[in-house]
Amino acid sequence: MLPRFNLDDLPADLKSQITRRSLTGKECLFLDGDPANYIYYVESGVIRLLHYTELGQTVNHYTLMSGNFLAEVLIVSDKYLCTAVVEEPAEVLAIPKQAFINALSQDPSLMMAFLGEVAYRLHMTKVMMQIRSIRSASERVLNYLRVTVPAGTNVIVLDRPLKEIAYNLDLTPESLSRALAQLQEERYISRERGRIILHR
Template sequence: MKLSQLNQLPAELQAMISFVDLAVGQTLVAQHEPAEAIFILASGSIQLLNYTEDGQQINHYSVRVGESFAEVALFYEQYVCTAIAIAPSRVLVLPKQPFLTALKASTALAVIFMEQLAQRLHESKILLELRSIRSAQKRVLHYLQLNVQSDGITVNFDRSLKAIADDLGLTPEALSRSLKQLHRDEKINRRKRKVTLRKEFSELDSNHGGSNAIPVDS
């Protein structure tokens, strides 16, 4: 469910929506807490993650403004990951049972919801493929190739470098170093938050996803 689709919800469900404001570093929900709602990010940035038994943090992906998240809570008794604000954020809270009731009552709403989940699954697949590329520079270049605009060479960073680095399984420092090296190698040109790929490096070297597979904008 996207922020722009809220007007398609039944009026009685819209009346149940509440808001939560989060400061940087504040946890919205934690793994294993009772699952009582799903959420839509109205502003800011939310990181979904898990912790291993030895305390290692595993980042899943950063939620983009307008997107819903924690949808698996509809079918589980507990949340399966932790959601933390990595920027001051406002989150819409949709109660679990009323939302499930609305899905069962409206085929059109259910189709919209399934379409978004299918897109999320596709993006997760692309993220796994990207993270499997061992070279940080090749990983970043492939990410840029996936996200070129309609001109085939331009990528605009409208998300923070930290959010992009988290998606790629890199530290912000490693992402920054890779971008600088790609620039030195004359594979890209970069001006602040705009990257232009040299034409000979703008096309994917194999069949992966499509343009905007992992969006860089919010």
Template structure:
């Protein structure tokens, strides 16, 4: 039993699941909204952000296809962040109360949900590790290796603007561009406009 195989879910939950289509830039929910649902991105990409008291937007996470978002909604009264579609997207909407009941009563579903949380923790750990690498080109190289390992290949395809990837890495777009140039010059990578191929170089 898993959340993406809807036919395997308890009927009382399955019958209340909805699909929501979002256009690029559309909000799925706002920071402070009543937390009534959990979501899985079916297609597209959703960005989770928080706003500081000064109005600055801080990106917390980018959620891609088949990944969950707003897990905290199950244990909180309000959403702690804002969810914005980066591209046209479709999300699956799971009612909070019914999903919690299904998790409590179905060990297989609870295990699937815990596995999803573990993946999120691992992703967060990687992001923290990356931020601890001071040299921009080394930080970028480690990021590229992580991306390649997750796809079990040596090619990293970019489906997001480089400025967004730079923000994820805590770099300016200009610094990211210089880091790419250095890695290419040093023979660590070859690149086209939308992809990078890792050469036989260890991660930094």
């Protein structure tokens, strides 16, 4: 299994070039077709990737939250391939694209870690598409919990607000709350402060 990518592994000279941006709700981070100069890392908030058809319809790709890279496909593209819209106020790190590519080319272990991150993203995107296709909210939430629970344990530590999890599941926060209450009533889960325990 390829290692996961960690910002702490970046060389010091690249870290010194990274800048932080604060974004407000509904702000566009970039537009489809804009020159691609930065790869982004989401520190907090919610950002939705989408594109618009020639008829003006919106096609949603997926939603990114804290801990996710954004626009990593730019390694092989000179332009952004979709539009990024801020759903919830966000903090992002802007990593200069060319400096990032140079760092990867000079460090094979860093390159392998980045490939691992991209592979993991592709896998989780496929998994989340399958989960979002489940019609029942409670079944959707239960499947999500089963996918995200760490190996060897039945405890999920809630490291982000439930509102972000609801976005990820394409549910309203109210629907997520009702689904969790139903799962607890049916004894699939129990809840403690800051964590959820899976029972079956």
